[in-house]
Amino acid sequence: MKIALDAMGGDFAPQAAVDGAVLAAQQLAGKARIVLIGQEDAVRPLLEKHGAAAAELELVPASQIIEMGEHPAKAYQQKQDSSIAVGYRMLHTGEVEAFCSAGNTGAMLVGAMFSVKPVPGVMRPAIANFVPKLHGGLGILLDVGANAECKPEMLEQFGELGSLYAQYVLGIDKPKVGLMNLGEEEGKGTSITQAAHQLLKVNPHIHFIGNIEGRDLFNDKADVIVCDGYTGNVMLKMAESIYDIMADKKMQDPFFDKFNYEAVGGSPILGINDNAIIGHGVSTPLAICNMLLQGYQMAHSGISDQIKNTFKS
Amino acid sequence: MKIALDAMGGDFAPQAAVDGAVLAAQQLAGKARIVLIGQEDAVRPLLEKHGAAAAELELVPASQIIEMGEHPAKAYQQKQDSSIAVGYRMLHTGEVEAFCSAGNTGAMLVGAMFSVKPVPGVMRPAIANFVPKLHGGLGILLDVGANAECKPEMLEQFGELGSLYAQYVLGIDKPKVGLMNLGEEEGKGTSITQAAHQLLKVNPHIHFIGNIEGRDLFNDKADVIVCDGYTGNVMLKMAESIYDIMADKKMQDPFFDKFNYEAVGGSPILGINDNAIIGHGVSTPLAICNMLLQGYQMAHSGISDQIKNTFKS
Known part of the structure; x- marks a missing residue:
């Protein structure tokens, strides 16, 4: 199982994202792999500082960043190689089973609505x-x-x-x-x-x-x-x-x-076809780690299938 | 200046009401008199226990009580000799300049709307x-x-x-x-x-x-x-x-x-022609005392005239 993280999302990204991802990878060893999505130049050096632990993580390049202040829908549409857009694409194609980001909340919602889409029967996630x-x-x-x-x-x-x-x-x-x-x-x-x-x-x-x-x-x-x-x-x-x-x-x-928001990590978007979690803008490595663990729990539980089955009827 | 208190309102009435009123009367000595409204048989003995201090307070009889669980509008209409109805009557006629009660919130609102009435121009208090x-x-x-x-x-x-x-x-x-x-x-x-x-x-x-x-x-x-x-x-x-x-x-x-709600005492109803304050159902003597002091402050400030002047234009 793979859980993706927007390495460029959050006020302290990419540092906090990388550190949190490494923490989560240790706890999820043997159960899930963490996929970092972001600018290779920025993320790779941070990852390498973690030495052997970094080998457990994957890095998927995404050249663009949706900034915190950007208009969500416009930015999502225009920045198709942003970490958020790439993350949703991987989620939609099934390459990863959950996608977490502490970045632009509105863009995360836009991606949820237009990429993975609401579960049929759910009026509004x-x-x-x-x-x-x-x-x-x-x-x-x-x-x-x-x-x-x-x-x-x-x-x-x-x-x-x-x-x-x-x-x-x-x-x-x-x-x-x-x-x-x-x-x-x-x-x-x-x-x-x-x-x-x-x-x-x-x-x-x-x-x-x-x-x-x-x-x-x-x-x-x-x-x-x-x-x-x-x-x-x-x-x-x-x-x-x-x-x-x-x-x-x-x-x-x-x-x-x-x-303390750090204790849980993030807010899931419920009622969409896959598992997406929005983190707090000020997310620390601990918050990022807990968000990823939550993403794993959601994927592991099959919650989105349960939602689909309930609303199918 | 006179400030009225519903002696029968609140979970610990009339005891807490009388004790709170005596406390407030001491603090308002020379500035305002407290008028207790309620069943004479129940209130008089409690008041007398306070000895000389009780002489500073007036007691106006009201034979009925609107209970906490009663339907506000019905109870207010049917119990015209309730402490709440008598209090609003005295407020409306100008015998008192503020009326406070820790009793039925809905009945306090009904009295405000139908007895002293909203200030002309105010859509909803x-x-x-x-x-x-x-x-x-x-x-x-x-x-x-x-x-x-x-x-x-x-x-x-x-x-x-x-x-x-x-x-x-x-x-x-x-x-x-x-x-x-x-x-x-x-x-x-x-x-x-x-x-x-x-x-x-x-x-x-x-x-x-x-x-x-x-x-x-x-x-x-x-x-x-x-x-x-x-x-x-x-x-x-x-x-x-x-x-x-x-x-x-x-x-x-x-x-x-x-x-702690006791520190302020009560919630004023704003936008009506006079000063009315609703206290917490569990009001203690301290809360009752602070509600009465607040009633005095409202009356002293001329807030209801200020409201009338503002909405006249």
């Missing part, structure tokens, strides 16, 4: 993120930004996508799906969440436990937290800022330490 | 809440639940209402107004936030600084944070849960301690 649970384990929160505005049917599908991920990748049996809302009662919320509640309630593929509130993000009420991308994005960035404030204050705690 | 800022002071976040769904024009007005509160009650000169969004760029967000951005940008009454993100809630980018009631409610409850988790873990920090 979602970006998922993970929240640490007080009593251990992770919950999955989606959407966190791919779709600012959502129809009720999209929220229903996010419940299904998140539930499949929780089951097959996180290993949660019969994951509890909750709808983020401003009250627990069924009639609460916007017209969108009210309608989504009714759809989720009768969906046979999931275990819907009803509305949850902002205070339930970290408790055990729900394993899968469904919301529109606007709300999910606000919650995610708020949680990140709390971690940053605590880190500045040198406050340490085993639970709050898990708010 | 909002419930505001306060967020501690890392570098000191408070920010104001609105709406936090009165309006799950908002039109762009409502969000624009929330910016004006919050700005007036920040200026006249919090004492912030030229408050910075930010629109909660999933990205800083002008074109980001839902169709609602995009349209609201354009309205806020050209509003001559406020100092709009553009979009802010979930990570900016606690920093100095904006003093006034504008969002729909669904998003505000999710953020507020998430912040509360973080305080609760830290309290459980006995983690202490001067900044995070300010997440």
Whole structure:
């Protein structure tokens, strides 16, 4: 099995990408190979510094870079030899089974939509993120930004996508799906969440436990937290800022330490035909390594086939 | 000046209400009198236990109670001698200059809408809440639940209402107004936030600084944070849960301690003709006391007149 990494993506690329890839290659030895995609001149010397360990990695050349500030769709179209475009091409042809990048988020989404494409039946793929649970384990929160505005049917599908991920990748049996809302009662919320509640309630593929509130993000009420991308994005960035404030204050705690994005590594795009993960722009080698391990877990679990099978019917 | 308190509102009423009112009366001595509204049989004995201090408070009888679980509009209509209905009547007639309750939030909103009524020109009043800022002071976040769904024009007005509160009650000169969004760029967000951005940008009454993100809630980018009631409610409850988790873990920090709702006391309803504040259901005497002090500050500042003048034009 091969897992690809955009060696040019992220604020500290290619250094952090190469270092993270080497770390991941050690942990995945015998199970998967890491494929670095990027400018050979820049990546090769960094890789060689790692000596023998570097021999475990492959390097696939890509001459162009989509910068962080570039217009995603334009850049993706114009830079067909960018590391992101090459990565998606390899993913699409099956040369690699997962593609990870800490680069331009919008370009990663564009590639997902136009190269590997949404699974038939999925209205709109979602970006998922993970929240640490007080009593251990992770919950999955989606959407966190791919779709600012959502129809009720999209929220229903996010419940299904998140539930499949929780089951097959996180290993949660019969994951509890909750709808983020401003009250627990069924009639609460916007017209969108009210309608989504009714759809989720009768969906046979999931275990819907009803509305949850902002205070339930970290408790055990729900394993899968469904919301529109606007709300999910606000919650995610708020949680990140709390971690940053605590880190500045040198406050340490085993639970709050898990708010650190490095611990998980990346945000999978769910509902597309292959496994793609978007990393944080400031990704460190540890974050890159964890993103690659997550890519391996996704590929190993067969999550994208599970999604295809569920939405085929 | 008189500030009224619903003595029967909140999970620990009337005990917490009476104790909190006595605390506040001591701090407001010579400036304002506290008026307790509730069942005489229940409140009088509790008040008498405070001895001489109790002489500073008035007690206005109200025979009925709107319970926490009751349907707000029905209960408000049917229980015209409830402490909430009596409180709003006194507010409307000018017998008191502010009314505070930790009781049924919905009934407090109903009373605000049907008794004292929205200020002419205000489309929909909002419930505001306060967020501690890392570098000191408070920010104001609105709406936090009165309006799950908002039109762009409502969000624009929330910016004006919050700005007036920040200026006249919090004492912030030229408050910075930010629109909660999933990205800083002008074109980001839902169709609602995009349209609201354009309205806020050209509003001559406020100092709009553009979009802010979930990570900016606690920093100095904006003093006034504008969002729909669904998003505000999710953020507020998430912040509360973080305080609760830290309290459980006995983690202490001067900044995070300010997440404690007790420190501010209550959430003002902005955009109505008088000063009304909704307290947390679990309000302690300290929270009740701070809510009453906030009621005094609102009345003293003349905020509701400022709002009327702004929206008259």
